[in-house]
Each structure stands twice: as structure tokens, then as C-alpha cells.
Amino acid sequence: MQVLFARHHVRVYRFVLRLVRDESTAEDLISEVFLDVWRQAGRFEGRSAVSTWLLAIARFKALSALRRRPDEELDEEAVAGIEDPSDTPETALEKKDKSAIIRKCLTGLSAEHREIIDLVYYHEKSVEEVALIVGIPENTVKTRMFYARKRLAELLKAEGIERGWP
Amino acid sequence: MNTINKERDDLETLLPWHAAGTLNRRDAERVEKALANDRELLRRFNLAREELNETIHLNETLGAPSARAMEKLFAAIDAEPARKPKVSFDLAGRLAGFIASFSPRTLALAAAAGALAIVLQAGVITTGLIRHEAGTEVASRQDTAARTEMASADVSDGTLAAIRFAPKADVGQITAFLLANKASMIDGPLTGGIYTIRLPESGKAKEDHIKQMQAQSAIVDFIATKQ
Numbered sequence: 001m002q003v004l005f006a007r008h009h010v011r012v013y014r015f016v017l018r019l020v021r022d023e024s025t026a027e028d029l030i031s032e033v034f035l036d037v038w039r040q041a042g043r044f045e046g047r048s049a050v051s052t053w054l055l056a057i058a059r060f061k062a063l064s065a066l067r068r069r070p071d072e073e074l075d076e077e078a079v080a081g082i083e084d085p086s087d088t089p090e091t092a093l094e095k096k097d098k099s100a101i102i103r104k105c106l107t108g109l110s111a112e113h114r115e116i117i118d119l120v121y122y123h124e125k126s127v128e129e130v131a132l133i134v135g136i137p138e139n140t141v142k143t144r145m146f147y148a149r150k151r152l153a154e155l156l157k158a159e160g161i162e163r164g165w166p
Numbered sequence: 167m168n169t170i171n172k173e174r175d176d177l178e179t180l181l182p183w184h185a186a187g188t189l190n191r192r193d194a195e196r197v198e199k200a201l202a203n204d205r206e207l208l209r210r211f212n213l214a215r216e217e218l219n220e221t222i223h224l225n226e227t228l229g230a231p232s233a234r235a236m237e238k239l240f241a242a243i244d245a246e247p248a249r250k251p252k253v254s255f256d257l258a259g260r261l262a263g264f265i266a267s268f269s270p271r272t273l274a275l276a277a278a279a280g281a282l283a284i285v286l287q288a289g290v291i292t293t294g295l296i297r298h299e300a301g302t303e304v305a306s307r308q309d310t311a312a313r314t315e316m317a318s319a320d321v322s323d324g325t326l327a328a329i330r331f332a333p334k335a336d337v338g339q340i341t342a343f344l345l346a347n348k349a350s351m352i353d354g355p356l357t358g359g360i361y362t363i364r365l366p367e368s369g370k371a372k373e374d375h376i377k378q379m380q381a382q383s384a385i386v387d388f389i390a391t392k393q
Contacts, residue, residue, distance in 0.1 A: 001243065002337040003361075005236060006344065007351045013231040027235040035242050102220040121221035126188040142179040149182070149217065165210050 001038055008051060009034065012058050015123065018114050019062040029061045036061075048132055055123060056133045059115070066111070098161060105155035113148035120145060174200070178210060185214040230345060233338050324368035326352065326392040327376055330359050335385040343385045347375070362392060 009030055016033075017026040036057055037044075044053060106117065119125045119133060130141045150166050157163075177200050183189045184197045201208050327349075331340055344351065347365070354361030365372050372391060380389050 002340075003351070003355065005239065006337050006341045009235065009341070010230045010345070013235070014225050014228045017228055018225070023231075027231045028238070030231060031235050031238040031242065034239050038243055039246070099220055099223070102216065103224045106217075106221060106224055117217070117221055118225065120182050120188075121186055121218040122225040124186050124188050126190075127183060129188075145182055146179055149214075152217065163213055165213060 001034070004037070004050070005034055008054055011051070011123065012054050015055055015118060016058050016062045018118055019059070019111055020065055025065055029058065029065060032061055033058045048129065051123070052125065052129045052132055055119070055125075056135075059133055101159045101161060102152075102156065105152055105159060108155050109148060109151060112144070113151055116141070116144050116148050117152075174204075174207070178207065181207075181211050181214040182218070185211065185218045230341075236338060236341075325365050325372060327363050327365055327372070328360050328388075328390050328392045329363055329379075329386060330361070330388040332383065332385055332387045339385050343379075343382065347379060360388075 013026055013030045016029050020026055119130045127138050127141050131138045153163050177197055180193055180197055201211055349363045349365050352362040352364050365375055376389055376391055379386055
């Protein structure tokens, strides 16, 4: 268990933190995730990577925690609106570089879109693995990723970055 | 025309996975082929790579959990009740009781039918084994070749090291050590308590890094480069 924890706990923590947006809650949840793993070790069938199994459990825990405190979950519009109202897109560009703006907009996505972007880009999960973790069909995984990127492009456009896609 | 557009749309949805390197070989080849002939698709692929870089950057700046998470976990594990051995259902006893409930004539008929079924089954299995022997041999050879190829690919980048941690090093120290050295655990424990880790550099820089790590004797018992 110590080796498993050492190997995976940082990535599981970051995945959960991006969903619940609270460090203390994320720490509590990863303890629960690995405790569940310890209890259910015999049920792991080896059909998927251990990290995929861990992320699926972590996702379930994170969503349960969010359901317990629905009022505290920020929606994407609220986060996207966190900026100096005097900033025009041009002045915003002058103040921040493009990378920082992209990261800000990634943070401003909805939980559903943040989740899929993180699973694909950061956790390096294939279409099949994302389908397993999120519990949706593979075609829905592709569609959801497309709409997450489309929403990201809209947020970037609002920040003055026109990508010409989609 | 619609078929061409559908194919392009399909390829476009795969770009994020291609950027992350998680497509299967067939799809990766399809995307690569299209990228070579479609400048607009290539431009969109670069957008996906840009998103990938910033997503990684964003996640890497999130930090790591404090030791509290680990302490809470292992305290909870210690507090768990000891696992009970599996309950025996005394299957043999139940079966004996079930058989005893039949008459001798019924039992004799059932035994004869059972013996006949075993003989027939043996014949079918033997025939099947003879027919498939050649095919199994080819599949086995292919499997061995694929494993050898995968093993070669895994070690070819020159960033791996073999490490054994000091017996007194606890998981918190090991975790902090791996984070501080930007190392990730790849495999283990192997024979002798050896783990395989991946370092952020290769060549001379890796050798120097390994020497620095070796100096931390409170955590590292043994470390060496792994080709």
C-alpha cells in the first residue's frame, strides 16, 4: 500500500483537487480513495491500469463530496468572470502572456469539461480509459472533449485570443 | 464529399489524444497521414498541443498533498478490524449428505452416465489439442517477440535507474525524495527490494544526479544507472 500510495497519490490528489477546488477536501478524499483500495484490493481484476482504477474511485468520491456541498461549487461563468472589469481584451493581453490566459481559461471550464481535459492531457488516458473512468460511451468521450475544447476557445476569445477554431 | 468531411471530423476529434500520444497505432497512423497532407488540420493539432502543454503546466503547479493525507490513511488502516479468514461452507459435508439421499440404483445409473461423459470429453479435448498445436506455437512466438520489443522500448531512453531504499526510510521520506528529485517510480519491488525509477535527465547529467542521490544514505541504500 505504501508503494502504491507513493506512486499515485500526487496525481490522484491533483485530479480530485481540480474537481473539488479545495485542498483540505482533496486531501481527505485521497485518504478515502486509498482506504477503499486497501479494502477492495481483491476486487481489482487487472483489466485496466491501476491508475485508471484509482481515478475512477477518486472521481466517484469527488462527485459525492460536491453533491454534499452544491452551493460551494463554482460554475464556469462565475470563474470566467473573475477579472478586473476595467480590462479590455487588449489590456488583458498586455498584462498577461498567452500561456497564462490559456491556463486561466482552463480553470474557468465547468467541472465536467475540466475533468475530461485533465484526463486526456494530464493523466494521459486513452478514449477507452476515459470511458471507463467517467462511465460514458467512447463516442461520448470524443464528443465531450470536442465541446470542452470549443468552450475553451470561447473563453479565450472573450479574453482576446482568437484561435480560428472551431 | 460527405464521407471525406466525416473522415476529417473524425480525425479532428482524435487530435487531443494524438497530442497526448495515447492513440492506438492504427489511429495514430491515420492522423499522421492526414496531418502530412492537411495544413489546416496541422494548425489545429498545434492548438491541441498548446492546450496539452498548458494543462500539464496548470496541474504541475497544483502542488502535492501534505503528510496529513498519508497519516490519516494509515491511521484508518490501522484502525480497520483484522481481516477474517474465509468462512468454510463445508462443501464436502453438504455433497455427502446430498448423495446419501439417493437410492443405490439411482446412484449406479448416475455414476455410469458420469463415466461415459468423462470419456467423451477426453476425446474431444485431445482432438482439439492436436488441431491447435501449430497455431499456439506461432502465437507464443509472436507474444515473446512483442514482449522483447516492449522491454527494449521501455529502457531505450536512458533515463532509468535502479534503486533500493534504506530499510528505515518511511513512505513520507521516500515520497518527498522522489518529488525533490523529479523522479517517478516505474516498476518494483523486484528481487532484492529494487525499484525502477525514471529521472528527468539522461547521460552524464543522470550520472551526476545519481551520485547526489546516493549521498542521501538515510533514504537511499543503493542506486545505479539502468540501461
